[in-house]
Amino acid sequence: xxxxxxxxxxxxxxxxxFLLHVECEQNVPFFQSKCLIELLPSxxxxxxxxxLKSAYAEVKGKEPDFTDYTDSxxxxxxxxxxxxxxxxxxxxxxxxPESAIxxxxxxxxxxxxxxxxxLKAVFHLTDQQN
Numbered sequence: 001x002x003x004x005x006x007x008x009x010x011x012x013x014x015x016x017x018f019l020l021h022v023e024c025e026q027n028v029p030f031f032q033s034k035c036l037i038e039l040l041p042s043x044x045x046x047x048x049x050x051x052l053k054s055a056y057a058e059v060k061g062k063e064p065d066f067t068d069y070t071d072s073x074x075x076x077x078x079x080x081x082x083x084x085x086x087x088x089x090x091x092x093x094x095x096x097p098e099s100a101i102x103x104x105x106x107x108x109x110x111x112x113x114x115x116x117x118x119l120k121a122v123f124h125l126t127d128q129q130n
Contacts, residue, residue: 055080055089055121064095070115071106074098080121093120 056063056079067078082089096117101107107115 049083051083051085052081053084056092058089059092067117068115069101069107078119080119087123088126089121089123091122
């Protein structure tokens with residue numbers, strides 16, 4: 001691991017510090033809301049499978065605006081990855097609108113027991129002979 005890669009890996013686990021580092025590298029405004037996957041250098045999340053896809057991006061055309069919602073951090077941290085060689089995604093669970101969370105201040109709370117919101121996808125096996 002290079003020092004830069006090692007630093008990126010540590011920053012991924014720290015969230016806010018990661019965003020500060022990205023701001024310096026990519027001139028991304030610090031409080032701009034972006035999915036984490038959009039901020040990571042592609043070398044950190046590349047995969048040898050060229051058929052690896054995100055269920056939400058495939059069905060909805062984009063990643064959720066957020067999957068983690070606290071009083072100090074609102075970002076997309078969670079994904080459902082799959083191999084499109086063997087399965088296809090047909091549906092995903094609609095995300096909770098921010099308007100449902102803001103009256104409760106943040107998550108976790110009495111309605112949402114975790115700061116991470118639920119993701120769900122329906123998959124079907126594909127015919128691999130084609």
